[in-house]
Amino acid sequence: MYHLLLFVIVLLLLVFVARVAYSIIWIPWIIARHFRVQGITGPSYRLIKGNTDEIHGMYAEVQSKPMALCHDILERVCPFYHKWSRMYGKTVLYWYGSKPKLVLSDPDMIKEILLKTGEGFERIDPNPSVKKFFGEGILVLKGEKWAMHRAIANQAFKIERVKLWVPQITDSTRTMFYKWEDEKKGIDEFEIEVSKDLHDLTSDIISKVAFGSNYEEGKEIFELLEQHYHLASLAIRSVYIPGFRFLPTKKNRERKRLEKKTYESIKALIEESHRAEHSSENLLSLLMSSHKFNNNETQRLRLDEIVDDCKNFYMAGKETSASSLCWALFLLGLNQEWQSKAREEVLTVLGPNASPTSEALSDLKLVHLILQETLRLYPNPGALVREASRRVKLGNIDIPAGTQLFLSITSAHHDAEFWGEDALEFNPMRFAEPRKHLAPYFPFGLGPNFCVGQNLALFEMKIVLAMVLQRYSFTLSPSYAHGPMLLMTMTPQYGMQIVFRKL
Numbered sequence: 001m002y003h004l005l006l007f008v009i010v011l012l013l014l015v016f017v018a019r020v021a022y023s024i025i026w027i028p029w030i031i032a033r034h035f036r037v038q039g040i041t042g043p044s045y046r047l048i049k050g051n052t053d054e055i056h057g058m059y060a061e062v063q064s065k066p067m068a069l070c071h072d073i074l075e076r077v078c079p080f081y082h083k084w085s086r087m088y089g090k091t092v093l094y095w096y097g098s099k100p101k102l103v104l105s106d107p108d109m110i111k112e113i114l115l116k117t118g119e120g121f122e123r124i125d126p127n128p129s130v131k132k133f134f135g136e137g138i139l140v141l142k143g144e145k146w147a148m149h150r151a152i153a154n155q156a157f158k159i160e161r162v163k164l165w166v167p168q169i170t171d172s173t174r175t176m177f178y179k180w181e182d183e184k185k186g187i188d189e190f191e192i193e194v195s196k197d198l199h200d201l202t203s204d205i206i207s208k209v210a211f212g213s214n215y216e217e218g219k220e221i222f223e224l225l226e227q228h229y230h231l232a233s234l235a236i237r238s239v240y241i242p243g244f245r246f247l248p249t250k251k252n253r254e255r256k257r258l259e260k261k262t263y264e265s266i267k268a269l270i271e272e273s274h275r276a277e278h279s280s281e282n283l284l285s286l287l288m289s290s291h292k293f294n295n296n297e298t299q300r301l302r303l304d305e306i307v308d309d310c311k312n313f314y315m316a317g318k319e320t321s322a323s324s325l326c327w328a329l330f331l332l333g334l335n336q337e338w339q340s341k342a343r344e345e346v347l348t349v350l351g352p353n354a355s356p357t358s359e360a361l362s363d364l365k366l367v368h369l370i371l372q373e374t375l376r377l378y379p380n381p382g383a384l385v386r387e388a389s390r391r392v393k394l395g396n397i398d399i400p401a402g403t404q405l406f407l408s409i410t411s412a413h414h415d416a417e418f419w420g421e422d423a424l425e426f427n428p429m430r431f432a433e434p435r436k437h438l439a440p441y442f443p444f445g446l447g448p449n450f451c452v453g454q455n456l457a458l459f460e461m462k463i464v465l466a467m468v469l470q471r472y473s474f475t476l477s478p479s480y481a482h483g484p485m486l487l488m489t490m491t492p493q494y495g496m497q498i499v500f501r502k503l
């Protein structure tokens, strides 16, 4: 009996060891060989962690000091691809734990993958620590569930609705100027670290237009989300160890606390909206209503789904727009001649005092070109990720199921082959000509997951930029240190110090 038990235990152990060896040694070896015969290589696979330690090391190195004041930022925002593409070619295979990752910067391939999301390519499941942050919201859902959330979001952010939000956006922007004037009483020239204020501003905007509440009421939620977002950003770069999230580590306990509090605060906001007279113009009320779908069935989102979507919209709407605005001010601070031309346009269209209206916004042609160029040089996010859900052919690459695809939007946006010799220079006029090749520009993504908030994003960025240009001339502060850093969005590592002078 004893021997039989021992035999079973040893057998089970052997099976376990064989399975582990199969998945962390045999499979990576087979996959590396599969790509090698197709001419695709990269850094050697390392047991368990893959190449994550090297990647962390490279990020630590580039982020240890500011970079030169130029737009050649790939080395800083994606140092591993910058290094490995020079060693192994444009398509690189590396390892995230035992997961194969293929980095791609070829515009046609990126385009195909984005267009075929849902048909052989899928958004990846974030690791459980990150998923805790996004929950079951639109940013992580797939298939039918995603389609239902997306249909509701399409309604919420359609252009007619966004136009109605213009007065709220101008109000929020004016409040930011009042705060500046209040802090810098009587001083005509003053320095502001704008990234914090722009985050507060876009929080305020997304809160007002989408949730019908204002920043002060939602402040607790923003603060919780901000802290939770920081922890989720750290988790993105680490290899996920199964079960680790259940250990009572300091970060895990903090994540749990934030999750619970966020849920309770958003739930309270929803219940308050239920009680109050709310306008059907806001996202929250749309999320709470019942909807008819293609099969004519009426469906309603559950409370936890609404809570998760709220979290997703808060972050998607706030982070990207705030960072993009930061880079727009940075670029105009550096390029005074473009700033003067843009101001001339704003003053011609709006005069010195009028608030932007939705009609006036369409006349701000140069401001629009400047924003397009900003999103080309400093894309948010700088990379997108997908996974092959089955074995797929991409051009002449045969990709096994389960391979993750890291799409380097920054590389495609900076590629001199498509954008010309001046690819790394700020030249808004390149967007005035119809582009020969549509592929290399993906600021809002492409295909089914194309940014649902694009209308809102462009409206708010145009409004804020126009209102700043109407009131101030500005330059980059001598204290500014250049440090674009890719977290979930492209943020200035050392802040964005701008010197404003009242007009």
Ligand code: HEM
Pocket: 123, 138, 139, 150, 153, 206, 312, 313, 314, 316, 317, 318, 320, 321, 324, 375, 379, 380, 381, 384, 385, 442, 443, 444, 445, 446, 448, 449, 450, 451, 452, 453, 454, 456, 457
């Ligand atoms: C400059 C500002 C913005 C930029 C550059 C931007 C960029 C993007 C990109 C590249 C994607 C595609 C992600 C993918 O394919 O995986 C995306 C998706 C998304 N964006 Fe934006 N975004 C911006 C502003 C906004 C705003 C204001 C909202 C509104 C709340 C928003 C909500 C979303 C949502 C919900 C998705 C996911 C759509 C889906 O999966 O169906 N974004 N955004």
